[in-house]
Amino acid sequence: MQLVQVRDKQFEPYLSEAVILQKVKGLAAQLNKDYEGKKPLLIAILNGSFIFAADLFKHMTIEAEISFIKLASYKGTRSSGHVITAIGLDTEVTNRHVIVIEDIIDTGKTLTAFLPQLYNQQPASLKIAVLLHKPEATVYPIAIDYCCFTIPDKFVVGYGLDYDGFGRNLPAIYQLHEEG
Ligand SMILES: O=P(O)(O)OC[C@H]1O[C@H](OP(=O)(O)OP(=O)(O)O)[C@H](O)[C@@H]1O
Ligand code: HPA
Numbered sequence: 001m002q003l004v005q006v007r008d009k010q011f012e013p014y015l016s017e018a019v020i021l022q023k024v025k026g027l028a029a030q031l032n033k034d035y036e037g038k039k040p041l042l043i044a045i046l047n048g049s050f051i052f053a054a055d056l057f058k059h060m061t062i063e064a065e066i067s068f069i070k071l072a073s074y075k076g077t078r079s080s081g082h083v084i085t086a087i088g089l090d091t092e093v094t095n096r097h098v099i100v101i102e103d104i105i106d107t108g109k110t111l112t113a114f115l116p117q118l119y120n121q122q123p124a125s126l127k128i129a130v131l132l133h134k135p136e137a138t139v140y141p142i143a144i145d146y147c148c149f150t151i152p153d154k155f156v157v158g159y160g161l162d163y164d165g166f167g168r169n170l171p172a173i174y175q176l177h178e179e180g
Helices: 017-034 050-058 109-120
Strands: 004-006 009-015 041-046 065-075 082-087 097-105 125-133 146-150 173-176
Touching (some): 017 050, 017 125, 017 146, 050 065, 050 097, 082 109, 097 109, 109 125
Parallel strands (some): 097 125
Antiparallel strands (some): 004 009, 009 173, 065 082
C-alpha cells in the first residue's frame, strides 16, 4: 500500500481520483436534471470545497451561478457560543434556488450554525450537496439532499481536504493510517 505523509501523520489510499470523478459527474448529471430552467445558485464553502465545487460545476451544463464563501467563527459576547458569519456572499439569495456545496459533513456543526442564515434570506429552495458524510460522527443532524460518499469516522485528506493546512492538493482521498 502506498502511504502518503502529511505533516506528522501517514495516510492510506481510500478513494481514487477516477472513483471520485465518476461520482461527481453523476451528481452533476442529477443536478442538471433537477434544476433545469431554475438557474440555481451554488454556494460553495471554502476552503475545503474548492476542488469538489470546481469539478462539479465544470460538469453542469444548465444555466447556473456559483459563489464562494468563507465562514468566520467567533465567540459571541453572550453565552450563545459560536456564531458563524459568511464572508464574501455577494449574490442575492432571496428567491433563488440555492445549493450549498460542502466537502464534508463530520459533526454537522458548521452547517447547523450556518444554514439558518441562508433560510433567513428566504431562498426559493435550499438543498445541500456534499462530497463526504460521516454519519457515525454527526451529532448535529443535517438533512443532506445529495451525497457522493458515506464514509466511516476516520480522518481523511486530499481533493481539497486538509490535515493541519496541508494535503489539499492530493488528487485522491486518503484515510488516516492506523498502525497495528
Ligand atoms: O461537520 P463539521 O464537524 O462542522 O465539519 C465540516 C467542516 O469542517 C471543514 O472545514 P474547516 O473548518 O476545517 O475549514 P476548511 O474548509 O478551510 O478546511 C469542512 O470543510 C467543513 O466545512
Ligand atoms: O476528516 C476530515 N478531514 C479534513 N477536514 C475535516 N473537517 C472535518 N472532518 C474532516
